[in-house]
Amino acid sequence: MDPLDFVTDYQLLNFFRCRRTEMSCMEQPHIFLYQLRDHNLIPEEVYKKLIRKKSKEQREKGLYDMLNWLEEKRPECIQLFWRCVFKDHLLQQYPTLRLLRNSLLDGSPLKKGETADIWTWPSYKTQLPVTCGDKKATLYRDKLARGEDCILVDDQWFTPTGFEVFGGKKSSKNWKTSIRCEGITLAKLIQGGHLISPSFKRRKVGKIKTELFPSNKSAVSSTDSEYESDQEEDDEEVEVENEKEEGERGEQSTSAGGGASPGGSQVVGLRKTVFQVTCGVLSGMLHKDRFASGTRGKSIRTERSWMTPMEFLRGGSVMADTTWKKDILCDGNPLSVLIENEVLIIHSVLCECNLCDPNAEDLQEQVNDDDCFICRLQGSLICCDECPRSFHQGCHLPNVDDALLGNDRPWECTFCILRNSRSWRQPSKKTYQEVLNYRTSDRLLECQYLLLCLYHTDEDQIFVKNPCIKVRNYSSVIETPMWLDEVAAKLQNSQYQTVKAFVADVLLIFTNCAAFNRDNAETLKNNAETLKDIAKTLMDNAETAERLKDVFKGEFKKAFSL
Numbered sequence: 001m002d003p004l005d006f007v008t009d010y011q012l013l014n015f016f017r018c019r020r021t022e023m024s025c026m027e028q029p030h031i032f033l034y035q036l037r038d039h040n041l042i043p044e045e046v047y048k049k050l051i052r053k054k055s056k057e058q059r060e061k062g063l064y065d066m067l068n069w070l071e072e073k074r075p076e077c078i079q080l081f082w083r084c085v086f087k088d089h090l091l092q093q094y095p096t097l098r099l100l101r102n103s104l105l106d107g108s109p110l111k112k113g114e115t116a117d118i119w120t121w122p123s124y125k126t127q128l129p130v131t132c133g134d135k136k137a138t139l140y141r142d143k144l145a146r147g148e149d150c151i152l153v154d155d156q157w158f159t160p161t162g163f164e165v166f167g168g169k170k171s172s173k174n175w176k177t178s179i180r181c182e183g184i185t186l187a188k189l190i191q192g193g194h195l196i197s198p199s200f201k202r203r204k205v206g207k208i209k210t211e212l213f214p215s216n217k218s219a220v221s222s223t224d225s226e227y228e229s230d231q232e233e234d235d236e237e238v239e240v241e242n243e244k245e246e247g248e249r250g251e252q253s254t255s256a257g258g259g260a261s262p263g264g265s266q267v268v269g270l271r272k273t274v275f276q277v278t279c280g281v282l283s284g285m286l287h288k289d290r291f292a293s294g295t296r297g298k299s300i301r302t303e304r305s306w307m308t309p310m311e312f313l314r315g316g317s318v319m320a321d322t323t324w325k326k327d328i329l330c331d332g333n334p335l336s337v338l339i340e341n342e343v344l345i346i347h348s349v350l351c352e353c354n355l356c357d358p359n360a361e362d363l364q365e366q367v368n369d370d371d372c373f374i375c376r377l378q379g380s381l382i383c384c385d386e387c388p389r390s391f392h393q394g395c396h397l398p399n400v401d402d403a404l405l406g407n408d409r410p411w412e413c414t415f416c417i418l419r420n421s422r423s424w425r426q427p428s429k430k431t432y433q434e435v436l437n438y439r440t441s442d443r444l445l446e447c448q449y450l451l452l453c454l455y456h457t458d459e460d461q462i463f464v465k466n467p468c469i470k471v472r473n474y475s476s477v478i479e480t481p482m483w484l485d486e487v488a489a490k491l492q493n494s495q496y497q498t499v500k501a502f503v504a505d506v507l508l509i510f511t512n513c514a515a516f517n518r519d520n521a522e523t524l525k526n527n528a529e530t531l532k533d534i535a536k537t538l539m540d541n542a543e544t545a546e547r548l549k550d551v552f553k554g555e556f557k558k559a560f561s562l
Contacts, residue, residue: 007104010182012078014129015104016071018138023085024064026096032085039084041077042066068154120194128195130186132167132179139181145196149402151179159402160186161380197361272343277335279328282316286330290355290366292347294324297355298366306366306388309335373413374455385410386420395455397448397488418449418559426561435560436500440491446559447502451488453555454506454548458484462544463509467516477516482508506552513545 026032030051037047046066053059070081082104084090091098130139135153143150149157158166160175169178176187176197189195275286277300284307290299291309298306307315309324316328325336338344347356354362368383374395381390382400393400397414404411412420425445440447458464464484468475475481487505496502556562 009076009078012082012104013071013075014182016067016078016081017129017136018127019100020064020067020071022096022100023067024060026063026094029059029063031093032090032097035084035087035090036070036081039080041070041074041081041084128181130163130179130181132163132175133169135163135167137163139179139186141195275330275338277312277328277330279312279316282312284312286328286335288344291344292351292353292355296347301369301388304387306368374452375461376459382411384413384416386412386416389413389415397452398492414445414448414452418445421445422561429561432562435562436498436503438499440496440499440502441494443499443560444491447491447496447499449559450506450552450555451484451491453551454484457548457551458544460544462541463513463548467512471516474516478512480508480512482512484509503556507549510545510549513541517542 023032033042033047033050036042037044046069050059050062050066053062070077074081085097086101091101126141128139128141130137130151137151137153137158140150140152144160149159149162151158151160151163153163153166160179164170164172164175164178167178172178174187176190177185179186181189186195190197273288275288277284277286282302284300284302286300286309288299290297290306292299294309294313296308298308298311300307300309300312302312302315309328313322313324313327325339326334328335330338335344339346347353351357355366358366368381368388369390371378371390372381372392372395373389374391377392379392382393382396383390391400391413393402400411418425435443455464466481466483466486467478468481482505487502487509490496490505491502496505
């Protein structure tokens with residue numbers, strides 16, 4: 001019996017798709033073409049056109065186009081194609097065909113009727129046939145692992161996100177489940193260790209949000225879930241894929257540099273999920289959804305890293321006889337109080353969740369934030385290799401280009417680059433006037449840093465968008481409106497000649513806020529029904545403006561070493 005009887009048409013077609021480049025490069029393909037013509041696999045005119053090609057480049061391109069045509073127009077003939085090209089006289093003539101036959105049959109099932117996981121076949125060691133919707137392509141494993149454009153359709157390369165959009169599955173926002181190999185999602189192949197996912201984080205989006213600095217990057221989301229279990233369910237096996245997120249888990253810090261927030265605990269709905277904690281000289285934010293025990297789950301976020309409670313204890317305490325339950329404090333009380341009240345649940349020693357029994361990828365996931373440091377939403381995040389911050393490619397300043405994701409070099413965010421270069425960028429103290437006269441092109445890093453600080457501090461995004469769009473009568477009161485997105489756009493487009501011009505526009509945002517609040521309150525004094533709500537809104541906006549103004553002044557001094 002022919003060994004090809006044990007391979008399905010679907011598998012043969014996928015193998016054909018992955019190997020047509022190799023066949024197009026065969027030397028002297030005339031006999032190969034004779035065989036295809038004699039078995040009516042290609043039309044006579046196609047055969048004649050290929051035979052007439054003289055140069056090697058033209059012949060290879062023509063042969064590739066012919067194979068591409070064969071796949072699109074004659075997929076039902078795939079069994080006949082391989083039986084024809086695997087004839088002995090062709091195998092003797094073309095070493096490439098011999099290698100292809102050995103590669104295909106060495107990895108094929110041994111018995112008819114058996115199913116085979118083709119991702120384990122030797123012939124698919126470097127490439128896999130994949131589909132998304134009605135689109136078919138080839139996935140290159142090593143490129144996927146490096147975070148490069150890794151999916152090839154004809155002559156066009158796609159990122160997994162791009163191929164998801166190309167396949168008509170953009171609304172899914174989860175390429176790991178949208179893209180399949182032999183009907184199996186890439187998420188399951190990654191979980192099974194058959195594929196290595198990119199090194200940058202991809203998480204489920206709680207709600208759709210446009211990036212602060214629009215770019216042409218496609219947002220992508222993957223399904224990584226929070227784990228939260230009662231002690232009675234310690235032995236429950238956790239399915240990471242498709243588990244519902246339990247609310248937004250963003251870092252709720254109000255300090256511009258991203259350290260621990262002085263404002264206490266974050267409340268999502270009626271449930272606290274993030275708690276301010278201290279231990280000796282250290283302070284941080286404990287995230288309930290990352291907590292598993294003293295040594296498992298990096299659940300405490302400090303300015304410089306994520307730590308387990310034991311690591312946080314060692315970093316903050318100088319005492320020899322200490323325990324994390326007693327010496328880590330939350331609002332003046334030890335963590336043991338939260339544990340006794342079942343606010344924090346210690347996982348069982350037998351627990352096998354991704355916090356308690358993590359693989360290498362799970363451990364890497366714990367090193368950086370789960371949410372964008374700027375907009376506090378999840379999605380496709382690029383992680384800084386120097387600090388715990390994560391960013392959407394379009395939220396970071398400057399925007400992170402796709403090309404940077406494909407190389408092996410560490411990536412540092414603007415916060416870290418400025419911190420690590422401050423000693424030589426600002427070797428001596430300068431006066432405020434001296435700094436204002438700097439050319440913006442020479443101090444672009446500092447300006448980008450200051451804008452990121454403001455975006456991060458403006459949690460409700462009051463000053464991000466054009467106020468004329470959402471605030472009635474704003475343009476009639478304010479002669480020159482200004483907002484953060486406008487400042488960022490002008491900075492990116494080199495419209496500021498000096499730092500002074502940049503600072504003037506930033507301060508104009510706060511001046512406009514104060515002027516509008518004052519004039520608007522006077523105008524609406526006689527409207528008693530709405531005055532209370534309006535007054536509260538104006539007060540909130542004014543407080544936010546003052547906070548941003550203070551942050552800007554403080555960070556300006558640090559950035560420029562005043």
